[in-house]
Amino acid sequence: MQGSVRKKGSKWYYSFEVSEVDGKRKRIERSGGNTKKEALEALNDAMYKYNNGYVEPKKLTFDEYITDWLENFIKENRKINTYERYKELYKNNIKPHLGNILLKDLKAIHIENALQSEKKKKLKNDKNLSNSTLQAIYGVINSSLNRAVRLQVINDNMCKFVERPKRDKFTANTLTIEEFNLLLNKLDKDSYGDYMFHLALLTVLELGLRRGELAGLEWDDIDFENNVIKIKNNLIYTNNNVLLGTPKTEESKRSIYISNDLLERLKKHKIVQSTNKLKYGNLYEENMFNDEKKNFIFTWESGKYVHPNYFTLKFSRLIKDLNINKKVRFHDIRHTNATLLLQQGIDFKVIQSRLGHSDISTTLNIYSHVSTDMQKSATEKLSSLITYY
Structure with missing residues (x-):
């Protein structure tokens, strides 16, 4: 040529x-x-x-491109909750600013102005959008444009000329053992719902599970002989549907050693569940997900799976009833688990593995706070090695 x-x-x-x-x-x-x-x-x-196969985008708008990216790439290659989150962010926070701009005309100033406009947006509680949400907005734009470059639809990603919003520093909220015991004692174990939630609290505190991982546990996941439980499911609520997928990342698919105490409670729960099956007979519900029957550990008396949102709502009501003056969520029991392990001197790498974090920096960043007692212990151990004159 x-x-x-x-x-x-x-x-x-x-x-x-x-x-x-x-x-x-x-x-x-x-x-x-x-x-x-x-x-x-x-x-x-x-x-x-x-x-090299470059195609000039001509009159392709950003909206036309990113809609195709969401439907034909993200939906097909990412988890459904990731697709729904990206779609929501695009519709509410990106499209109003960038949707009508031709893809070939998109400049860094357009992205910068979009982020600034969103930063000033007031929410219903009269608060501005968090930096974490702004970073997520930037991430959607950046990922979509990276794909466009690889497909040779555009020559460069304008996001590299825009400063990435800084994520809010996250401090994990936790419960003390005393507060956790208050939760357990508040539950009436003669009521099946409270009994089941009592077992759920103990399971999450020991294993540090996410709520979807808890709700998706099956009896086949437990190796009773070797005290090991496999985390391979994630029951999620998205777009008004409950779906069964896999855990958040590949590293989240993990095996955790389980104590004899919790194992015994689960064995007794299996007997309770079997009794319920006999009680309900043909009315006992089967849980079908992905065209397969799922034998979940946490079910209602009727056999139906427990909606992931139930754990969140039930926990919030308990916290309110007990007047625990903390902004804690059901997910924070997972943080409590990690903090207790840390306070017992467990290595960060072990905690990372148990929690299923893909990167140890995630573990380090979340649990970088160190209690006064831990600081005191460290100081005392160090001072014992030093001779002071």
Whole structure:
């Protein structure tokens, strides 16, 4: 393929021929700049792009591109809750600012202005959008444009010229053992719902599970002989549906050693569940997910699975009833688990493995706070090695 440049008026133009599908030749001519040198550089760049499959986006809007990206790439290759989250962020926080801009005309200033506008947005509680949400918005734009570059729809990702919003520093909220015991004592174990939730609290405190991992536990996941439980399911609520998927990351698929005490409670629970099956007979519900029957550990008396949101709502009501003046969620029992392990001197790497974090920096960042007692212990151990004169 050869090209040429020529001057027309005050501008320099470049042109080159390409083959059409039917074998015919077509000459492409574009403005190359104000000098012959600029035109030659533009010519070389254009021919390189053409030879490597580059497609000029022409009148493709950002909305048209990202809608296709969401439906045909994210939906097909990511977890359904990731797709729903991205779709929500695009609809509410990105499309109003960038949707109508031609993809080829998208500049860093457009992305910067979109983030600034969202940063100033007031929520129902009269608070601004959090930095974590702003970072998520940036992440959706950045990921979509990275894909566009790989597909050679655009030549560069404008996000690299925009400062990434800083995530809010996260401090894990936790319960003390005394507060946790208050929760357990508040439950009436003669009521099946309270009995089941009591067992759920103990399971999460010992194993540090996410609520979807807890709700998705099956009896086949427990190796009673070797005291090991496998975490391989994630029961999630998204887009008004309860779906069974896999845990958050590959590292979240894990095996955790389980204590004899919890194992015995689960064995007794299996007997309770079997009794309920006999009691309900043909009315005992089967849980079908992904065209398979699932034998969940945590079910209602009727056999129906426990909705993941139930754990959150039940926990919130308990906290309120007990007047525990802390902003804690059901998920914070997982943080309590990690903090207790840390206070017992357990290595961060072990905690990372138990929690299923893909990167130890996540574990380190979340649990970087160290209690006064731990600081005191560290100081006393160090001072015992030093001779003071």
